[in-house]
Amino acid sequence: MRVHNNQAERVWLAPMSGSTDAAFRRQAVRFGCPAVVSEMVAGETLVAARPDMVRRTCRHEGRGRWIVQLAxxxxxxxxxxxxxxxxxxxxxxxxxxGCPSRQVTGGSSGSALMREPALAKAIIDAAIEGGQGTPVSLKMRLGWDREQLNAPDLARYAEQAGIVMVTVHGRTRCQFYKGHADWQRIADTVSAISLPVIANGDICSTPSARAALTQSAAYGVMIGRAAMGRPWLPGQIAAELSGQAYEVPSLSEQLDSLIEQIEDSQSLYGKTLGLRIVRKHISAAIDKLDVPLSEAHRRRARSMACQIEEGATLISTLSDIFLEQRGVAA
Known part of the structure; x- marks a missing residue:
């Protein structure tokens, strides 16, 4: 396998709109994620210097390369x-x-480009030209629908154009996130090119990562929704795939991480908006607390935490929630 520019990482945090901002990426690299990608930013809004789009591209603090996804x-x-x-x-x-949302594909961007191969190729050429030597990778789906599974064809063109890596989500655009990712179908792209291919879709643990790698023959995996509330998950999978033991962060470490993310979010967006944006992460963290907690109790905790409008009060409330669970887990 030929890898351009530098050795590609085997485990990635997927770009997720509204989720993989700099505050969340910082936590992922804190816990050992080898590679993180920013939220998607549209080229035309970046050119217009819209503040919300520029924020999406912010470099995260900590280790790891600065990778921005562009549509x-x-x-x-x-x-x-x-x-x-x-x-x-x-x-x-x-x-x-690869983005399947109607808001994006309705503008003929994201995975809609897989219906228009000529335009998709022109977009690839434009990114290579504009990058002026900066490594450029490509993330896509299997195709628009089951009748047009053209990921291997686009990957061949991308390799010839100078793309350094390809990620394939094992669903078509028309599937959105329904059904199951078809890891075996990703193997068609792996066999079509000599670049590293990263498998994406339904990877939520080290066993599922191993299964995806086996079925797809891909070089690595990309973790998406499963990392919400568990920013350590990509780092855990990376370590365990390498045969290393990984100790899941204690409840105290999880709380410290969440507090740091809240503070970073407020610094990035402002105190009020920052709290509102980080709520999805707080809710996911409570959902995924690995303690014997009833769904009704989790629901009450989520509701209470996500209605608070003041940072210090939110942190105090979360400390009480986690402190209570430390006693349960002891």
Missing amino acids: ARRPEDMRKGAELLTEAGVDQIDINM
């Missing part, structure tokens, strides 16, 4: 967006051809 419908927007990111000093640009 565009028009090659000129992709080219200019890649130029701006390169000027900002990003380490890698990732092209989004």
Whole structure:
């Protein structure tokens, strides 16, 4: 297998809109995630310097390369967006051809590009040109639907164009997140190119990561929704795939991580908006507390924590919730 520029990491945190902001990425690298990717940013809005889009590209604190995912419908927007990111000093640009949301595909971006191979190829060329030597990777799905599974064809073109890595989510766009990811179908892309291929979709543990690697023959895996509330999960999977033991953070460490994320979110977005944005992470963290806690109790804790509008009060409330659970887990 040929890997361009540098050795690709085997475990990645997937770009998730509204979730993988700098505050969450910082926690993922804190717990050992080898590679994290920013939320998707649209090339045209980045060019327009919209503050909310610029925030999405923020470098996270801590280890790891600065990787930004870029989407565009028009090659000129992709080219200019890649130029701006390169000027900002990003380490890698990732092209989004996998987002299935109607808001994105309705504008003929994201996975909608898999229905338009000629335009998709022009977008790839534009990213390479705008990147001016910055490594560029590509994330896509198996295809638009089961009748058009063209990921291998696009991957072949991407390799010839100079793309350094390909990630394939094992669903079509028309599946959204329904059913099960088809890891075996990802193998068609693996066999089509010599670049590292990363398998994505339904990977939520080390056993599922191993199964995905076996069935797809991929080089690595990308963890998405399963990492919500568990920012240590990609690091845990990376360690265990390498044969190393991994100690899941204690409840005290989990609380410290969540408090740090709340503070980072407020620094990034402002005190009020920062609290509202981080609520999804707080809710997920309570959901995934590994303690014998009834669903009704979790629901009450989520509701209480996610209605608080003041940072110090929220942190105090979460401390009480976690302190109570330390006693349960002891």
